[in-house]
Amino acid sequence: MINFIGEYKAKVDDKGRLVFPAAFKAICGESLAKGFVVKKTLFANCLEMYTYESWEKESEAVRSRLNFFNRDDERFWRAYTSSRTLVVPDEKLGRISIPKELLESVGIEKEAVFCGRDFKIEIWAKDSLDATNLSDDDYVALAEKTLG
Amino acid sequence: MINFIGEYKAKVDDKGRLVFPAAFKAICGESLAKGFVVKKTLFANCLEMYTYESWEKESEAVRSRLNFFNRDDERFWRAYTSSRTLVVPDEKLGRISIPKELLESVGIEKEAVFCGRDFKIEIWAKDSLDATNLSDDDYVALAEKTLG
DNA sequence: AAATTTTTGTAAAAAAGTGTAAAAAATTGC
DNA sequence: GCAATTTTTTACACTTTTTTACAAAAATTT
Numbered sequence: 396m397i398n399f400i401g402e403y404k405a406k407v408d409d410k411g412r413l414v415f416p417a418a419f420k421a422i423c424g425e426s427l428a429k430g431f432v433v434k435k436t437l438f439a440n441c442l443e444m445y446t447y448e449s450w451e452k453e454s455e456a457v458r459s460r461l462n463f464f465n466r467d468d469e470r471f472w473r474a475y476t477s478s479r480t481l482v483v484p485d486e487k488l489g490r491i492s493i494p495k496e497l498l499e500s501v502g503i504e505k506e507a508v509f510c511g512r513d514f515k516i517e518i519w520a521k522d523s524l525d526a527t528n529l530s531d532d533d534y535v536a537l538a539e540k541t542l543g
Numbered sequence: 544m545i546n547f548i549g550e551y552k553a554k555v556d557d558k559g560r561l562v563f564p565a566a567f568k569a570i571c572g573e574s575l576a577k578g579f580v581v582k583k584t585l586f587a588n589c590l591e592m593y594t595y596e597s598w599e600k601e602s603e604a605v606r607s608r609l610n611f612f613n614r615d616d617e618r619f620w621r622a623y624t625s626s627r628t629l630v631v632p633d634e635k636l637g638r639i640s641i642p643k644e645l646l647e648s649v650g651i652e653k654e655a656v657f658c659g660r661d662f663k664i665e666i667w668a669k670d671s672l673d674a675t676n677l678s679d680d681d682y683v684a685l686a687e688k689t690l691g
Numbered sequence: 692a693a694a695t696t697t698t699t700g701t702a703a704a705a706a707a708g709t710g711t712a713a714a715a716a717a718t719t720g721c
Numbered sequence: 722g723c724a725a726t727t728t729t730t731t732a733c734a735c736t737t738t739t740t741t742a743c744a745a746a747a748a749t750t751t
Contacts (some may be wrong), residue, residue, distance in 0.1 A: 692751100693750105693751085694749100694750080694751075695748105695749080695750070695751080696747105696748080696749070696750080697746105697747080697748070697749080698745105698746080698747070698748080699744105699745080699746070699747080700743105700744080700745070700746085701742105701743085701744070701745085702741105702742090702743085702744095703740105703741085703742085703743100704739105704740080704741075704742095705738105705739080705740070705741085706737105706738080706739070706740080707736105707737085707738070707739080708735105708736080708737070708738080709734105709735080709736070709737080710733105710734085710735070710736085711732105711733085711734075711735090712731105712732090712733085712734095713730105713731090713732090713733105714729105714730080714731075714732095715728105715729080715730065715731085716727105716728080716729065716730080717726105717727080717728070717729080718725105718726080718727070718728080719724105719725085719726070719727080720723105720724090720725080720726085721722100721723090721724085721725090
């Protein structure tokens with residue numbers, strides 16, 4: 396099981412590519428060649444990135460909870476599988492090319508940040524990320540509410 | 544189970560590295576090569592450091608209690624996994640390299656102190672630590688209030 | 692089919708990170 | 722207490738990663 400830990404900045408080049416951080420690359424092993432699924436995060440203004448393998452596992456778990464003879468389930472599945480892309484880091488530099496619609500949807504222009512979240516990686520516009528951090532008090536309150 | 548005991552000073556070199564104390568290194572065994580997770584402490588102005596193994600155990604326990612289709616759970620996980628880094632002491636000297644954002648966030652510039660806290664290690668800016676120590680009277684009063 | 696746009700690939704410069712060596716300081720053993 | 726060992730500090734060399742710039746190939750449009 397791969398755990399992504401740490402935050403790494405990256406610049407978007409003139410063709411919309413960004414280098415996947417070397418530290419993450421190093422722990423991926425063979426998963427690297429299978430690529431990653433990138434999609435918009437559900438609640439936050441960022442993208443999320445799964446190894447192909449972990450995406451497969453997660454999406455199967457979701458699918459197993461749905462009934463495709465149910466209208467809403469069918470609509471949910473359509474939305475859930477929308478606006479995704481499969482990316483594979485290139486050989487020499489480890490760059491990934493994310494469609495500009497996805498980058499634009501979360502406000503990524505020049506500076507992006509890869510954030511390790513254990514089982515997934517989030518990709519943020521640097522400015523949005525800075526604005527998103529919780530205060531200590533908010534975090535404690537949230538922890539209490541969530542786990543308390 | 545590893546218990547870290549004692550306090551050790553360390554200087555930050557020009558590349559932001561500091562040597563992990565030999566006394567701690569000695570009791571880590573194979574855990575050393577797997578590295579440590581360093582993150583900002585919740586209530587105090589210092590960093591905390593867990594063996595990778597103990598971090599993994601803890602974070603999996605937390606994750607297992609979350610539902611990522613719940614908005615607050617999703618926010619909590621983001622905060623919980625923020626401002627972390629994975630460090631591995633280097634072969635020859637046992638130095639660890641902590642991102643300057645983390646060092647700066649707790650005011651570490653030149654002199655740091657590693658403080659053993661049994662299950663974890665705290666890393667303080669020397670000046671902050673001196674200023675933080677409780678007086679004997681305050682400690683006694685707090686003990687009475689907490690456990691008495 | 693030619694020209695343009697888009698995508699993908701290569702190369703070199705800059706920046707960041709990692710490793711080596713030796714001097715200084717601290718610790719340990721005698 | 723002094724010598725020997727280990728650890729820590731300092732300084733610098735080297736490697737890797739990232740950035741920038743540009744070239745080749747593929748796809749699309751005119």
